[in-house]
Amino acid sequence: MGKRIFVLLAALAAWQNWERIETFTGLKPAPQVAASNADAPVVLYATTWCGYCAKTRSFLAEQGIRYTEFDIEKSSEGRRAYDALGGKGIPLMTIGDTVIRGYNPEGIKAALR
Structure with a gap:
């Protein structure tokens, strides 16, 4: 039993x-569980006169990547966020929690995978 x-x-x-x-x-x-930034918010910190910022904008447009842009010379909110990220050059991008410094198409693609 x-x-x-x-x-x-x-x-x-x-x-x-x-x-x-x-x-x-x-x-x-x-x-x-895939950790992907594919739907993560993309934020660009830039200026109007920066050539690499213009190249980054063009790349994002060519790839169809939606983003929010802050001109760090005109937006106090953008400048505060840029400084908080340790900004020492432009362009500076965030894709989710990933920070990308400078014009870096491969870094952008990798961060969005």
């Missing part, structure tokens, strides 16, 4: 935790 109860309890426990058992034994792969 004791063996039957043990087997019954073991079967019940297995049934209640079947998804964990499948994942642990490799019968079912664990769900992958």
